[in-house]
Every structure is written in C-alpha cells, then in structure tokens.
Amino acid sequence: MVTEMVSHYKIIEKLGGGGMGVVYKAEDTKLSRTVALKFLPPELTMDDESKQRFINEARLASSLQHNNVCSIHDIDETEDGQIFICMDYYDGETLKEKIKNGPLKLSQTIDISVQIASGLLKAHENKIIHRDIKPANIFLTNDGVVKILDFGLAKLSGQLKISKMGSTLGTVAYMSPEQAKGDEVDNRTDIWSLGVVMYEMLTGQLPFKSEYEQTILYSIFNEEPEPTTALRTGVPMELERIILKALSKNPGDRYHHVDEMIVDLKNIKITEQRLGVKRTQYTRVRKPKSIFYWTAAIILLIASVFLVWDFIRSNSAEPDKSKFIAVLPFQPINNTEDDITFANGIHDDVITQLSKIGELKIIAKSSVIEYQDSKKSIKEIADELGVGTVLSGSTRRSNNLIRVNVQLIDVETGGHLWAESYDRPYDDIFAIQSDLSIKIATALQIKLAKEELTSIQTEPTGNMLAWDCFRKGKYFWEISYNFEGNIKAAEMFREACSLDTNFALAWAYQSMAYSTVVSQSPSFKERAVFIQKAEYSLQKALETGQGLPETHLAEAHYFYHIKSDLDAAILETEVSNTMRPNDASTLYFMSILVSNKGNWQRGFELAEETYRLDPKGSGGPLLGTWSAFGLGRYKDAEKWADIMINSDPESGVGYALKLRAVFQGQGEIERAESILRNAKRFVTRDNYHLITFEYLLCLYKRDYKGALSALTDFKYPIRFYFRAIAYRLMNNQQEAIANFDSARVLYTDLLASNPESKTARMRLGLVYAGLGDKIKALEEVSYTSIDSRKQFEIDYLYLFILLNEKEKALDILEKFINDKSELTYYMLKYDPRLDPLRSELKFQNLLKKAKE
The missing domain is CATH 1.10.510.10 (Transferase(Phosphotransferase) domain 1)
Structure with missing residues (x-):
C-alpha cells in the first residue's frame, strides 16, 4: 500500500492496475507537475539481484526519447522497499x-x-x-x-x-x-x-x-x-x-x-x-467549412488540368495516341503474398522494358498505380491518361512456377491487338519480359532497332534471390523520396549485390541511392560514409555494366549530388535518355539539371514531356512551375503550381512555388498572404520551401519579427543564415553575428564530410561575408563560378552587398539582368537586402530595365 506522500510525490488518485503493477496519478512537488507513478509487484524486486536487474532495464528504457514512447523520469523506492517508476502523465x-x-x-x-x-x-x-x-x-x-x-x-x-x-x-x-x-x-x-x-x-x-x-x-x-x-x-x-x-x-x-x-x-x-479518400486524424474533427475548401480544391483541380492541357496543346502538335501505352497494374490471381509481390514486380519490369523502345511512350508507374482494383472502364482510364493503347494482365506465382496473362487493347475499338498466356518456371521471368516487349512492338507495327533488341533481351542477373532483393529496393526507391526510404532502398540494392557481385543494375541503383542521401542526411559525418559507398558502387557498376542506361544515370546522380558538376551530369543523363528515351524519371532529372544551368526553355520542354508520361505525378508540374518562372512566364508558373496544390494539398511544395510566382513574379503581396493562410490550413509535410517563402514574404514586407517567427520550426542548416539576415536588417548586430557564427560551424562541418559541395561553399562564403571576413568569403566562393549554377546568382549579389562592395554588386546585377536571369523586377523592388544599392543611379536604371 502507498501513503499519501511517497518521496516528493503527492498521490492524487489511483489510475489502474494489472499484472505489471499499480499506477497512480501524482504531483511532483519539487517541479510542480503532474506525473504517473507505477509501483511494481514485489516479485519483480524480491532480492538484490532482481532489483538491480529492474534498475538496469528501467535505466535502458529511460534512455528512449521519442514522441511515441512514454518518458521515464525517475526510479525510486519507498521506505518499505517497494520500487516505483515516475513517468509522464497524459490525458x-x-x-x-x-x-x-x-x-x-x-x-x-x-x-x-x-x-x-x-x-x-x-x-x-x-x-x-x-x-x-x-x-x-x-x-x-x-x-x-x-x-x-x-x-x-x-x-x-x-x-x-x-x-x-x-x-x-x-x-x-x-x-x-x-x-x-x-x-x-x-x-x-x-x-x-x-x-x-x-x-x-x-x-x-x-x-x-x-x-x-x-x-x-x-x-x-x-x-x-x-x-x-x-x-x-x-x-x-x-x-x-x-x-x-x-x-x-x-x-x-x-x-x-x-x-x-x-x-x-x-x-x-x-x-x-x-483515390480521393479524405484522410482524417483520429482526434481531428473537421469543421463543416472544410467541405467548402475540399470542394473548391476539386473544382480547381479539374479546371487547372484543362488549363495546362490547353497550354501544352497550344505549344505542340497533338501526339499519336496509339504509341502512348498505359501498363495497368497486374492483378494477382490468388491474392497471396507471393502473388501480390510478384504482380507488383513484373508490372514494374514490363514498364522498364517497354520504355527502352524509342517509338513507344510509356506512362509512368506512378500515374497508373492508382488503377489497381479500379472499377473504371478501359476507355475511362485511357481518356484520363491520354493513351490509345492499354496493356492489362494477371499473374500467379506458386513456388517456382508462374503464370502471366496479358492483353494489349486498342482503346478506340476495344479489341485485342495481341494476347498471350505464359506458364513458365520463375527462372524464365526475363525471357517472358523480353518476349512480351517484342510482341507488343510487333502488334503496334514498330520495328526494333538492334540496340533496342539487345537491351531488351539482356538478362540483368542469373540469381533470382538477388533479383527479388533488387525489386524490393526498386520499390522503396520509387515510393520514398526522403532519407529513410532511400536508405532502405540502398540497403536492399546492397543485399542484391552481395548475392550477385556482377549485378550491374543493382550496383547502379545502389550508387544513385547513396548519392541522393548525401544531401538528405541529417548527419554531416554520415555524408562522408555515403559518398564512399556511392563512389564504390558506381565503380562496380562501371566495371560490370558500362553500357547500361542506368549506369550513366548513376554517374549523373554522382556528378550532381556529390561533385556539383552540372555539365558532366547533363552529359550522362542525355546518354541514358538516348538509350531509354521514354523514362519519365530520367526526363524529370534532366529538366532539373538544365534548369539549374539556366536553360529554362529546355527545362520547360522536358517538364512537358515528363507530365505527358506521368500525368498523375508531381514531377512535371513542379518543373513546369520552376522553368516557367525562369522564362518570366509567371502566370504559367502559377497554373503549374495549382496542379501540384490540387493533386496533393497536404504538401507544401506546390504552395511554395505558387507564392514565388505570385509575390516574386507578379508583386502581389496581399494575394500571396492569402495563399499562405490557405496553405497553413492544409499543409502537413514537405514544408521546407513553404517556410522559406514565408520568411522571404515577411522580409519583403519588412516584418522582420515575422520572418524570425516563420523560422521557429525550421531545422535546416540555412536557418542560422536566415536568422542572421533578419537580425542584421533589424540592426541587432549582436544576434546577427551570433547566428552567422552558428551557420559557420554547421557549414564547416558539412564541408568536412563533402569538400566538393559547391552549395556549402557558397553558403559558407556568405556567412564569412556576414562576419566581415572578406578574405575567407572570397576564398570559399572561388571554388564556384557565376556560371556554375544559376541558382547561385542572387547569392553572389548578396555576398558583395554584405562585403559593402557596391560597385561589384552592381556589375553582377547588371550581368544578371542582361542575361534574363531569375531575378525579377519585384524582387529588386521589394527585397530589403538590396537597400544599400538603392541610392545608386546605376541601380535605379537597372530597376527600370528589369521592369521592361
């Protein structure tokens, strides 16, 4: 039994009990907080050995700090020797x-x-x-x-x-x-x-x-x-x-x-x-007015889809729909785990194989996956995806035996262009895929080039266990865009390579995964390890499969994420695209690269191609928004952003890009504020860019306290640089210097793990400029050039303003305006960071020129 007071805890009431003890609600009189006390059964601590064992286990459990684990604060003992633990109390x-x-x-x-x-x-x-x-x-x-x-x-x-x-x-x-x-x-x-x-x-x-x-x-x-x-x-x-x-x-x-x-x-x-199912957290009750927002979102989605399609069609000839194919998810016949896994895998494999045929346009998996178990007709699906031909199928796997049934359907007539059933051992899976791809090409009267035929008939591995691991890795790679998902993909690719050390495709994907997580890892020390793994797996891919399009793509990822070498990355991506010309993810990546180089027109064209092959995905609209902004077509940028918002209203990316188009491109501050308020009603993830543009919007309004408030939950290294700028504009030099110095420490650590990161070099140069160290600032940015990445242009401008080098800053600004860069008239007009230049006649003339 417990008394009213136990140690410095005042018992309030009994909450419950069971085989593992009795729990009381109590007040911690030292810290004035409500806690839960759990008194353990005497059997658990009946002797010194048992007691010590309990303390060790409780101490280990108390080390767990996670939002979904009850926190343990204390382990204590009553005067009569009864052990209890103090935990958080929850309502x-x-x-x-x-x-x-x-x-x-x-x-x-x-x-x-x-x-x-x-x-x-x-x-x-x-x-x-x-x-x-x-x-x-x-x-x-x-x-x-x-x-x-x-x-x-x-x-x-x-x-x-x-x-x-x-x-x-x-x-x-x-x-x-x-x-x-x-x-x-x-x-x-x-x-x-x-x-x-x-x-x-x-x-x-x-x-x-x-x-x-x-x-x-x-x-x-x-x-x-x-x-x-x-x-x-x-x-x-x-x-x-x-x-x-x-x-x-x-x-x-x-x-x-x-x-x-x-x-x-x-x-x-x-x-x-x-599928349009409204997902609600189990503690959240939506107010009736939210129905209006969701209804409005659906209406906007329909309208924006037609707007973008009208825009695309007005700028390009109507494509031949018969060459556009949607490979619908294969249906597992028995719905066993083996069946489902096999169906998902072969669906992905067939899309990959068909994308190697230059005359075919294959809709991306991300756009067809929602039609799994769909009740829609083939005609309805084809109209939604803009295709003239549909491939459907069913599969069954039983131990080492598989069955694959496929039908190639002409949407206009509803008739079968070709159909076949395969009953083979699992080891024949690659032969089935090759035969299927060749017969589809034949049915559509497409003559395969020698290189296409060789690529289709090449078996990636002779080890089926390795192939299964690779498929799992590919699954994680395709559905996960965050650090954890990409690491899981890399681990599965690594396991595949351990089972078949000559598995070039797995080495290539392993390198891509590790290259990608270099920029995603929260730990700078981890990044150095990932760089080594990316380099090693890339070398193995080159040794075992130099001619694969995926190997060239792996090189491109390595050059982009690790070496910051855009020219080399673009070259390798173009080679990969030549070998596999209808892969939406490759087109998407190439659009990123050429846009980073400032080739906005090519970036926009690639965004259109990506969207055509992946109409349900976010990649095309994202890059369409970005490249349209670079072209100065801010209304078009806003249309693309609306596609993103209405297809995924919980992601902050679409809202961020719309904010950019509205207040930086069109100068509409009040409308931008309205968009931001609306975003905060819906956004639950991907808020990096949204917070960044909220911060910039506050700067443009000269609401510096609001800018600092926007960064409250911002956890990225650049937050200290952003904070330093806000404090500097508030004339709070002490806080500005303190935050510049914190940023210096972070970017120095980042460069220790990846010395070739030009982005980190540029950021560190800005930080040194803020600290007044001109020599170190110029030394850091000497590793980059103004032409190396268009994304650095405004950073170069700010760097020389921070160094009080007005003439140099104005020269850079003049070059950017003459080159039709991303810098807009409204950015120059409103950005307070440019205030030191405003009194200069040259700036005033450049501002007029930017408005033209």
Whole structure:
C-alpha cells in the first residue's frame, strides 16, 4: 500500500492496475507537475539481484526519447522497499479502452499503427525489444499522439515467470510463437504483436482467441487467423497483406525491420489520397467549412488540368495516341503474398522494358498505380491518361512456377491487338519480359532497332534471390523520396549485390541511392560514409555494366549530388535518355539539371514531356512551375503550381512555388498572404520551401519579427543564415553575428564530410561575408563560378552587398539582368537586402530595365 506522500510525490488518485503493477496519478512537488507513478509487484524486486536487474532495464528504457514512447523520469523506492517508476502523465485513454467501443476507422487504424511502429523503430535502433505490445500498453492522448508504455518490464516478468490468472491471459493472445515457446526473441516478436493489435483495431476481435490459455497457444502455433476482409468490408487488400505478413508463424517471413512496415502503411495512406479518400486524424474533427475548401480544391483541380492541357496543346502538335501505352497494374490471381509481390514486380519490369523502345511512350508507374482494383472502364482510364493503347494482365506465382496473362487493347475499338498466356518456371521471368516487349512492338507495327533488341533481351542477373532483393529496393526507391526510404532502398540494392557481385543494375541503383542521401542526411559525418559507398558502387557498376542506361544515370546522380558538376551530369543523363528515351524519371532529372544551368526553355520542354508520361505525378508540374518562372512566364508558373496544390494539398511544395510566382513574379503581396493562410490550413509535410517563402514574404514586407517567427520550426542548416539576415536588417548586430557564427560551424562541418559541395561553399562564403571576413568569403566562393549554377546568382549579389562592395554588386546585377536571369523586377523592388544599392543611379536604371 502507498501513503499519501511517497518521496516528493503527492498521490492524487489511483489510475489502474494489472499484472505489471499499480499506477497512480501524482504531483511532483519539487517541479510542480503532474506525473504517473507505477509501483511494481514485489516479485519483480524480491532480492538484490532482481532489483538491480529492474534498475538496469528501467535505466535502458529511460534512455528512449521519442514522441511515441512514454518518458521515464525517475526510479525510486519507498521506505518499505517497494520500487516505483515516475513517468509522464497524459490525458486520454488506452487503446484497450478505445477498442471496447468497437472497431476503429481505417484511417485511425493506419495512423495509430504508424505511430506505434515509429516508437518501436526507435527502440529497436537502440537494441531494445518491448516484448509486450498490446492495447493495454498503448496510450492515446487527447492530442492524438500514441505513447507506448512499459518498455523493459515484460522482459523482467518473463525472467521471473510471473503468471497470474487473468493478468497473463490477455498478454498470451499477443505473443509471437517463438515468445510463447520461450525461445530467444528479437525485434520481430514486436512486429508480430503489432500485427495482432492492428487486427484487433480493424475487427474488434483477436486473431487467436479463447477463454483458455492453452487453446490460444494452440491457435498461435497451428492455425491461421480469419482474414480481416471476411470480417469487415472495405479493408484494403494491401492492409490485410501487411497484417498477415506481420503474423507469419516463421519470423523469417515477417518484416525484418519495422521501418519496412512503416513504409507499407504510409503507402496505403498515399493510395487513399490519390483515390480521393479524405484522410482524417483520429482526434481531428473537421469543421463543416472544410467541405467548402475540399470542394473548391476539386473544382480547381479539374479546371487547372484543362488549363495546362490547353497550354501544352497550344505549344505542340497533338501526339499519336496509339504509341502512348498505359501498363495497368497486374492483378494477382490468388491474392497471396507471393502473388501480390510478384504482380507488383513484373508490372514494374514490363514498364522498364517497354520504355527502352524509342517509338513507344510509356506512362509512368506512378500515374497508373492508382488503377489497381479500379472499377473504371478501359476507355475511362485511357481518356484520363491520354493513351490509345492499354496493356492489362494477371499473374500467379506458386513456388517456382508462374503464370502471366496479358492483353494489349486498342482503346478506340476495344479489341485485342495481341494476347498471350505464359506458364513458365520463375527462372524464365526475363525471357517472358523480353518476349512480351517484342510482341507488343510487333502488334503496334514498330520495328526494333538492334540496340533496342539487345537491351531488351539482356538478362540483368542469373540469381533470382538477388533479383527479388533488387525489386524490393526498386520499390522503396520509387515510393520514398526522403532519407529513410532511400536508405532502405540502398540497403536492399546492397543485399542484391552481395548475392550477385556482377549485378550491374543493382550496383547502379545502389550508387544513385547513396548519392541522393548525401544531401538528405541529417548527419554531416554520415555524408562522408555515403559518398564512399556511392563512389564504390558506381565503380562496380562501371566495371560490370558500362553500357547500361542506368549506369550513366548513376554517374549523373554522382556528378550532381556529390561533385556539383552540372555539365558532366547533363552529359550522362542525355546518354541514358538516348538509350531509354521514354523514362519519365530520367526526363524529370534532366529538366532539373538544365534548369539549374539556366536553360529554362529546355527545362520547360522536358517538364512537358515528363507530365505527358506521368500525368498523375508531381514531377512535371513542379518543373513546369520552376522553368516557367525562369522564362518570366509567371502566370504559367502559377497554373503549374495549382496542379501540384490540387493533386496533393497536404504538401507544401506546390504552395511554395505558387507564392514565388505570385509575390516574386507578379508583386502581389496581399494575394500571396492569402495563399499562405490557405496553405497553413492544409499543409502537413514537405514544408521546407513553404517556410522559406514565408520568411522571404515577411522580409519583403519588412516584418522582420515575422520572418524570425516563420523560422521557429525550421531545422535546416540555412536557418542560422536566415536568422542572421533578419537580425542584421533589424540592426541587432549582436544576434546577427551570433547566428552567422552558428551557420559557420554547421557549414564547416558539412564541408568536412563533402569538400566538393559547391552549395556549402557558397553558403559558407556568405556567412564569412556576414562576419566581415572578406578574405575567407572570397576564398570559399572561388571554388564556384557565376556560371556554375544559376541558382547561385542572387547569392553572389548578396555576398558583395554584405562585403559593402557596391560597385561589384552592381556589375553582377547588371550581368544578371542582361542575361534574363531569375531575378525579377519585384524582387529588386521589394527585397530589403538590396537597400544599400538603392541610392545608386546605376541601380535605379537597372530597376527600370528589369521592369521592361
């Protein structure tokens, strides 16, 4: 029993109890805060050895600092020797209590599952296994945040064999087979338990249930759960696949790491969004007025699509639709995990193979994936994608045998141009793909060039396990644009290369993945490691597959992300595009490169091509906005931005680009403020550029406190430079110098990991200029040239203003205006950073010229 006061904690009320102890709400009288105290059963600490074991486990658990893990603050002991732990107190309810009210919504289930998995990921990264994931140990705060409770305690109870009737029966239902047998467990036991919890959230019942513990154990060891789709309508097949994979009896058949599960769960969210399903956080209730915004968004989307298509058609001849092909997602016949994985893989493979044929225009996978299980007719899909031919198919895989059925359909007549069924061993997969591609070309009366035929018939590897790993890596590479997803892709490519050291395609993709994460990694020290891995895998790709288009593309990524060599990157991308001319991702990357060089017209043309091949993707509109801005076509830039916003209203990128077009391109400050307010209603991610333009908008309004406020949650290295500029404009030199110096430290560390980063050199040069060190500033920027990257143009201008070199700054400004650079009249008119030049006659004349 506990008294009213325990140590410096005042007991307020009992919150609950179970096999792992009793919990009280209490006040920490020292820190004046509300906490939760958990008093452990005496069995856990009955002797010194047990007590020390508990302290060690609790200390390890307390080291976990994550938003989805309950924080442990203290471990203490009452006067009579009872051990207790002090934890955060939260308002809300346990998941167990929530499930009592019935099954959860699909969106709630996915959101809660992702949060639980995120907390487990943090634990597993620190070599901590929970061992007792169940609804009673999952707390849902009133703010919608999931908190995992009782890390470390399950291990102790297992060691001491605590077994109380009624307290363990619920726990057994969530145990993995290996845990129930008393075998050694790893992180996959938590993945099993999470699968059980997800099943229960979806259906309101357990997958393995009985009134008797032994019956539950028998079911766990020997029986398969009833499918969630049989117990509830509307459950996505992909969600059921995730749960069944987590509940595989053999740990080797489960997800190996919980981050794989997170990616799959988030992909369901993406799919729901693309299908137009409104996703709502389970604690958020939308006000009725939000219906207006979503309705308006749909209307704007339809209008903007027609506007952009009208724009494209007015600038180019109508293409021959018969040569545009949409390869629809292949349907798995049996819906087993093997079937689904195989169908996804061969769908990707066929698109890749067909994109090698120059006369064909293949719609990107990202634009056709939403038609998985679609009820729309072939004609409706073809009209939406702008194609004249559709390839559909179904697949089945059973051990080493596969069946592939395909039909090539003429949209206008509805007839089959060609159809075939393949029943082959899995090892013949490459032969099937080659034959399929050749026969499609024949059906469309296309004569293949010798190089095309050779490329199509070349088998990438003779090791099918390596091929499976490569496919998994390609999956992560295509759906993930962030650091974690690209790292996962790199790891799968690396595993493929370990199984077949001559697998050139896998080496090339591995190099691309590592090159990309160099600029994404939050750790400067990690970047040096990634550079080495990118270089090594690129060298292996060159040794084993120099003639592959992917190898040239890997070189391009290396030159762009690591060497900052645009000319070399463009050259390699052009070679890759020649060999594989209809790959939307290659066209997208080339548009980025040529636009960075200031070739806005070519960038715009490539953006149009990207959009034509990937009409549902964001790449074309993004680059269309950027390049249209560079061409001074600000209304067109705004149209492209509207496409992005209305297709993905939760991403900040489209709003940021629209802000740029409106206030920097057209000088409409008030309208920009309205766009920004609207963005804040919707945006939940990708806010780097949105925050940047909010900051710039505040600068243009000379609201410097607002500019600083915009940077509150900005975590990127450039934040210190931005803050320094704002303080400098406020004439607060002390804070300006302090932030310039913080930026100096960060960019110095960045250059230590990647000395060839011209972007970091330019930033460090600006910082030294702000600190008044002219020699070091000029030394850093000497590594770049004004022509090396058009994106540096305004940085060069600011650098010489910071150095009080007005004549040099005006000369640079004159060159930029004569070259029709991205600098606009309104940027020159409103930007307070240019104030030191405004009194100069030359500046006034240049301002007039910019307006012409």
